[in-house]
Amino acid sequence: MKEDIRTEVRRLRFLHDEMTQEDLAARVGVSRQTIIAIEKGRYNPSVGLALRIARAFGVRVEDVFALADEEPRETRDDETG
């Protein structure tokens, strides 16, 4: 069964000086088309690629990808902390 995944790639690119899709693609070693598909939710990346994308932004993988029915991580942190 396919899993609905929410992605923060677009927002993180914006926060990193509007990093282009081309730049991100070059950093993680995929095509720009792959980044577009991930941002639009048409493709769920492999664990390896998800980790490489998180490393490119200097964050944890949970900050980039989450289950669609899960609350954003910041909200959960606020509740617990």
Added chain:
Amino acid sequence: MTRLADRIGWHPTTATLIGATLVVGGFLLAEANWWFIVLSGIGAFGPGILRELGWLRDNDEFARRAAQRAGYHAYLVTGLVAFVLIGFIRSGERHLKHPEELSTLFLALLYFTWLLSSLLSFWGARKAASRILIGFGICWLLFSAADSWQDPLGLLMHSLVAAPFFVLAALARRWPRAAGLLLIAAGVYFYFFFDFHSDRRGGLITNSVTAVLLVGPLVGSGVALLGERRATAP
């Protein structure tokens, strides 16, 4: 050329370009000797075989997964059609004039299902359907121009037939469900309008191959648009 590739979001690798050249070359040379058709087979399936063997690493994981998913779709469609065809042929006194054309039908089904599914994965249902329809519209305009370029009124009337394709292309972007239903309806209409169900126009296999090329993209895009939410990831 690079700009055009950027615009349509398609960057073929060197192996893909060589493969495409072999496919076209094979078909052209087959006019001289049918053995050259093997070149088309090598061009169409060779790069994929090399990638599966791990000897060619020119695609990233998204492209590989899209190709594998498209392969599965081609397997499902071709398998189902094969059983329907066996039932149809064996259930009555039906003799194929050119049984070897069966392989053409299955190759067309395999390849065009694979191609359509790949496009849907790469562009998403809305963009892929929209671009396929624009392609249909442009092809129709070119045929109209070639057919009635000496008769301006006839050219205008023929060209008007392309208008629904462009309208549907715009509709696919905004209202995918409505466009999906219309595309399937259009596919069914074309199927009966062009008499693909009878053998009056051509043989069973010729009709089927033409139906795959003409009706297949419309119905395939329509189904993809209707199931857009369920088919979000390759």
